[in-house]
Amino acid sequence: MHAIEARGVWKLFGKTEALRGITLSIDSGMNIILGPNGAGKSTLLRCIDGLHRVDHGSIRVNGLDPYTNEGVHEGLSLLTDNYALYDHLTVIDNLRFFGRLYGMPDSDIRIKSKSLLKEVGALEYSDKKVAVLSRGTKQKVAFCRAVLNEPKMILLDEPTAFLDVEASESIRRHLMEKEREGAVVIFVTQKVDEVTRFNANIFIMRNGRIAANVNSAELYRKILKGSIIGIRLARPISASAINNMEGLEYVNSNRATYIRVRIDSPSGVNKALKELMARGALIAGVDYTEPLIEKISFG
Amino acid sequence: MDTGKSYAIAIKDIKEVFSSISIYGPMLAVPLFFAIVLPVLTFYVTIYAAPAIASRISTLATVPAALHGAGAATFMAYFSVNILGPIFLTMPILTAAVIAADSFAGEKERKTAESLLATPVSASELLLGKILASFIPTVILTLVVFAIYGSITEYLSIITFHLHILPTLPWLMMILTAPFLAIVTIGIIVLVSAHVRGIKEAQQVSTLLILPILIMPFASILGLADLTVGFFAYTILLLSLVSIVLFYIGVKTFRKESML
Numbered sequence: 278m279h280a281i282e283a284r285g286v287w288k289l290f291g292k293t294e295a296l297r298g299i300t301l302s303i304d305s306g307m308n309i310i311l312g313p314n315g316a317g318k319s320t321l322l323r324c325i326d327g328l329h330r331v332d333h334g335s336i337r338v339n340g341l342d343p344y345t346n347e348g349v350h351e352g353l354s355l356l357t358d359n360y361a362l363y364d365h366l367t368v369i370d371n372l373r374f375f376g377r378l379y380g381m382p383d384s385d386i387r388i389k390s391k392s393l394l395k396e397v398g399a400l401e402y403s404d405k406k407v408a409v410l411s412r413g414t415k416q417k418v419a420f421c422r423a424v425l426n427e428p429k430m431i432l433l434d435e436p437t438a439f440l441d442v443e444a445s446e447s448i449r450r451h452l453m454e455k456e457r458e459g460a461v462v463i464f465v466t467q468k469v470d471e472v473t474r475f476n477a478n479i480f481i482m483r484n485g486r487i488a489a490n491v492n493s494a495e496l497y498r499k500i501l502k503g504s505i506i507g508i509r510l511a512r513p514i515s516a517s518a519i520n521n522m523e524g525l526e527y528v529n530s531n532r533a534t535y536i537r538v539r540i541d542s543p544s545g546v547n548k549a550l551k552e553l554m555a556r557g558a559l560i561a562g563v564d565y566t567e568p569l570i571e572k573i574s575f576g
Numbered sequence: 577m578d579t580g581k582s583y584a585i586a587i588k589d590i591k592e593v594f595s596s597i598s599i600y601g602p603m604l605a606v607p608l609f610f611a612i613v614l615p616v617l618t619f620y621v622t623i624y625a626a627p628a629i630a631s632r633i634s635t636l637a638t639v640p641a642a643l644h645g646a647g648a649a650t651f652m653a654y655f656s657v658n659i660l661g662p663i664f665l666t667m668p669i670l671t672a673a674v675i676a677a678d679s680f681a682g683e684k685e686r687k688t689a690e691s692l693l694a695t696p697v698s699a700s701e702l703l704l705g706k707i708l709a710s711f712i713p714t715v716i717l718t719l720v721v722f723a724i725y726g727s728i729t730e731y732l733s734i735i736t737f738h739l740h741i742l743p744t745l746p747w748l749m750m751i752l753t754a755p756f757l758a759i760v761t762i763g764i765i766v767l768v769s770a771h772v773r774g775i776k777e778a779q780q781v782s783t784l785l786i787l788p789i790l791i792m793p794f795a796s797i798l799g800l801a802d803l804t805v806g807f808f809a810y811t812i813l814l815l816s817l818v819s820i821v822l823f824y825i826g827v828k829t830f831r832k833e834s835m836l
Contacts, residue, residue, distance in 0.1 A: 366592060
């Protein structure tokens with residue numbers, strides 16, 4: 278029995294086919310559903326959570342239909358992209374309410390809420406009404422709500438979309454810790470950059486279908502094939518010292534502090550860095566222009 | 577069924593309603609205004625116009641014997657129970673309509689239903705929670721309103737006619753009817769709310785529920801219905817059965833997707 282299993286799942290909204298024969302199985306670890314807008318990622322997540330009844334096929338969570346068995350939700354939690362918090366209640370009242378629905382004692386809710394809010398940097402907003410919070414803070418609170426009951430399966434829809442770097446990192450750390458503790462984590466995103474921060478099982482979705490199921494290494498191979506990386510230099514280097522470098526696309530100045538290099542494979546990053554260091558460069562950092570998921574071929 | 581979850585839902589909804597004065601302000605103000613103004617107005621009419629009105633309407637064949645040749649005190653006693661009573665009986669409907677419509681259709685409108693439905697809460701726990709959230713404030717407010725209007729009527733009667741008008745047994749039975757009326761109203765609104773898009777639509781449908789109640793005073797004047805103990809006992813029995821059926825239908829027809 279798989280933790281999550283979907284077999285030939287179709288979901289229609291009127292004449293729109295949101296999911297078109299999805300088949301997948303998930304047993305453990307970090308799982309990411311990656312795809313462009315309208316690919317059906319959020320719908321799939323809601324079907325796994327049992328919010329939507331599938332039109333054809335079946336979804337099982339620990340062998341049970343999540344639509345008809347509310348007991349499934351004892352160990353399953355969902356963070357949707359609209360946060361779904363109660364605006365007229367305070368942050369702590371929101372968390373208390375959801376904790377009670379998961380059967381948690383009030384004392385546990387209080388301790389756990391405080392710890393989670395502190396972890397994501399939202400403790401100071403405990404007694405504020407949700408209505409007055411910024412979008413980012415609402416997202417932090419919604420994340421706290423989603424993991425309050427320490428679920429064995431966590432479903433998240435774009436969990437870091439509007440967060441600052443620090444909060445995003447704390448959420449990633451939390452998810453990785455949960456993964457190590459044995460929880461199944463599934464989150465959907467359209468950002469390739471987000472995916473590359475995890476060692477995950479990745480489902481690529483397009484047009485309501487699973488286009489590919491790859492791991493992080495395979496995704497990197499696709500991303501970095503023919504892509505351009507940016508290299509920041511800690512001290513300027515003469516442009517003439519690097520102008521014959523293989524794949525060089527751009528130099529920001531005669532006294533270069535930032536260059537771009539085209540590479541053909543993940544090993545190309547190492548190769549470019551070694552070559553730069555051999556020419557006397559001091560590397561400050563590397564980044565790459567995020568490719569649109571639509572542009573990556575998984576054929 | 578875990579009633580603790582239903583209770584948590586009810587407490588959350590009540591907190592939400594009473595955190596916004598735009599929701600609870602009119603809901604409290606209108607019944608309280610009528611509870612004070614209507615008995616005073618009745619007293620005024622009784623003193624200055626009752627004999628004339630009484631003699632005029634006592635010529636109608638359908639007027640109950642209680643009013644024939646009525647003096648001011650009898651008129652006030654009749655009016656306070658048979659006319660004002662049913663008017664105040666619309667209060668549980670109005671209050672329940674506001675809270676219940678906000679409670680269910682509001683979740684849909686504010687898109688909070690997703691997180692609620694993603695928790696381990698069954699349809700019956702959810703419905704019970706939503707019913708309680710509307711029922712508790714409605715019943716409290718209705719009792720307060722009846723108490724205010726009853727007290728004012730009784731006070732004015734004592735100081736003017738040296739007579740105790742209230743409470744009478746039919747009047748107490750009328751108060752007892754209010755919670756049952758509230759629960760049926762809530763049941764209907766919850767059912768309607770699950771199938772409409774927003775709060776306004778749910779409230780519009782629910783205002784239709786007032787019509788049968790407003791017939792009561794006219795039926796009473798015209799002698800078509802006597803607001804007796806028996807009448808209210810049968811009404812309570814009927815409302816109880818309807819509320820059970822509505823809860824059963826609500827649980828059976830509840831579809832998560834209709835709330836999203």
